[in-house]
Amino acid sequence: MKIEDELKSTVEYSKSKQIVLNIMYTVNVITERFNDIIKPYDISSEQFNVLRILRGQKGCPANMCIIQERMLAKTSNTTRLVDKLLLKDLVTRNVCPDNRRKIEVLITAKGLDLLAELDPKVQEHEEFFAKNLNNEELEQLNTLLEKYRTK
Amino acid sequence: MKIEDELKSTVEYSKSKQIVLNIMYTVNVITERFNDIIKPYDISSEQFNVLRILRGQKGCPANMCIIQERMLAKTSNTTRLVDKLLLKDLVTRNVCPDNRRKIEVLITAKGLDLLAELDPKVQEHEEFFAKNLNNEELEQLNTLLEKYRTK
DNA sequence: GTGTTACATTTGTATCAACAAATAAACATT
DNA sequence: AATGTTTATTTGTTGATACAAATGTAACAC
Numbered sequence: 186m187k188i189e190d191e192l193k194s195t196v197e198y199s200k201s202k203q204i205v206l207n208i209m210y211t212v213n214v215i216t217e218r219f220n221d222i223i224k225p226y227d228i229s230s231e232q233f234n235v236l237r238i239l240r241g242q243k244g245c246p247a248n249m250c251i252i253q254e255r256m257l258a259k260t261s262n263t264t265r266l267v268d269k270l271l272l273k274d275l276v277t278r279n280v281c282p283d284n285r286r287k288i289e290v291l292i293t294a295k296g297l298d299l300l301a302e303l304d305p306k307v308q309e310h311e312e313f314f315a316k317n318l319n320n321e322e323l324e325q326l327n328t329l330l331e332k333y334r335t336k
Numbered sequence: 337m338k339i340e341d342e343l344k345s346t347v348e349y350s351k352s353k354q355i356v357l358n359i360m361y362t363v364n365v366i367t368e369r370f371n372d373i374i375k376p377y378d379i380s381s382e383q384f385n386v387l388r389i390l391r392g393q394k395g396c397p398a399n400m401c402i403i404q405e406r407m408l409a410k411t412s413n414t415t416r417l418v419d420k421l422l423l424k425d426l427v428t429r430n431v432c433p434d435n436r437r438k439i440e441v442l443i444t445a446k447g448l449d450l451l452a453e454l455d456p457k458v459q460e461h462e463e464f465f466a467k468n469l470n471n472e473e474l475e476q477l478n479t480l481l482e483k484y485r486t487k
Numbered sequence: 488g489t490g491t492t493a494c495a496t497t498t499g500t501a502t503c504a505a506c507a508a509a510t511a512a513a514c515a516t517t
Numbered sequence: 518a519a520t521g522t523t524t525a526t527t528t529g530t531t532g533a534t535a536c537a538a539a540t541g542t543a544a545c546a547c
Contacts, residue, residue, distance in 0.1 A: 186482060192406050195392060199459075200474045201466030205366060207481045209408050212363045214485045215356060217411075220505095229533075241346060249496055255343050257360050259368075260535060264497055269532095286495045286542045308350075315352030317486045323351045326484065329477045330358045331337060334365045335468045371535095380503080400526060411505060415527055420503095437512045437525045 204333070215314065222306050226299060228273070231258065233303070235266050236275060239292035240300055246289035248281065275299060355484070366465065373457050377450065379424075382409065384454070386417050387426060390443035391451055397440035399432065426450060 188207045189197055198206065216230065223233055238255045239247055249263045256263070267290055270276040275296035281287035292300075315323060339358045340348055349357065367381065374384055389406045390398055400414045407414070418441055421427040426447035432438035443451075466474060 186486075188478070188482070192408070193402075194406070195394075199462070200471070200478070201459075201462035203478050204466055204474060205462050206408065207478055208359060208363055208366065211481050211485050212359055213409055215359065231533085243346075250494090251344075255345070257343070257357070258364055258534090262497090262534070265533085284495085284543070288496070308352075311350070311352035311356050314484050315355055317483050318480065320351070322480055322483070323355060325476065326480045327339070327351070327354050327358055329469065329473060329480065330362050331339070332468050332473070333465050333477065334362050335337075382503090401524090409504090413504070413527090416503085435513075435525085439526070 218313070219307075219310055222310055223303065226303065228275075228299075229269075231256070231261055231266055232270055232275075235263075235270060236292060236296050236300055239276060239290060240297060242292075244291075246279075246281075246291050248287040248289060250287075252290065270296070369464070370458075370461055373461055374454065377454065379426075379450075380420075382407070382412055382417055383421055383426075386414075386421060387443060387447050387451055390427060390441060391448060393443075395442075397430075397432075397442050399438040399440060401438075403441065421447070 188194075188203050188210060191210055192206065219230060223230060228236075234256060235252055238252055241255075242251075249267075252267070253259065253263050267276060267278060271278055273295075274293055277291045277293060279289045281289050318326065339345075339354055339361060342361055343357065370381060374381060379387075385407060386403055389403055392406075393402075400418075403418070404410065404414050418427060418429060418439075422429055424446075426444055428442045428444060430440045432440045469477065
């Protein structure tokens, strides 16, 4: 469905405006569905994102800087995100012995269990939309997005 | 730049995960730049969005339902968004005489002036990214996004 | 070793978003 | 005309976000 119709617009947008609104709108569609998935598990999508980053570290502790640069939304407050995860025993947080300015954050077994439980649901979510495109189209979309955001 | 590199990932993602992260990341890149533009004007991007919807009404008042269904983020609180615009004299709000459950929201001359001032900057913003793609690629990207989010 | 700068993270504050519950008017039914 | 139902909007509350300023630590110059 055209973006003008999704947003019930009476006027047609320029190509470049269409793209911006189209991407923004698509994110909201994706996010809405994703939030439904993780809602029963009592974590936010950004908290989930941090957990996934920590798992990606494969046992190697991550400091705040590393988490920040791997997060989707760079403006999020990493400290308070980790605070929340700490309260739920999904991560541990310790001052780095080599450099006391740094913080070592690690995912716990409980955190890993939660991710393992979510994995199939998250995969299903990703494939729910991806199944609308064939393999070549998926490649194209990825490539176009990469090219689009070049600064 | 590949999404894995943007997010400094050590592992490669599945195609479907790439798309989700790619779209999410691209929105953040777009939004970050857009917020820089509107920041000096002391309105949020959602407030700007509501103003644009109201201008699109071409003098015809919009009620809350109409605004809501045309907004990008359907979960936003329209009442309080309009509150903020009202405080800045960018819109007017009146009870609809025909149906007192409804509210008639109109953009003011001041609101229209603000939009007129922002128009070239917003257009420049949209074209900043769009210029990375040729006309055919822009079409393709729009089409792929539409197809992708089919439910 | 003292002072300066850079780095890593936290905290304060004000604003904004999410979701459920509440209100209030219009419409339908008997 | 009283009753229940639907529609349109608002409000309460809790939690998240954004940005600036503050804190504490390390590194380096001299």
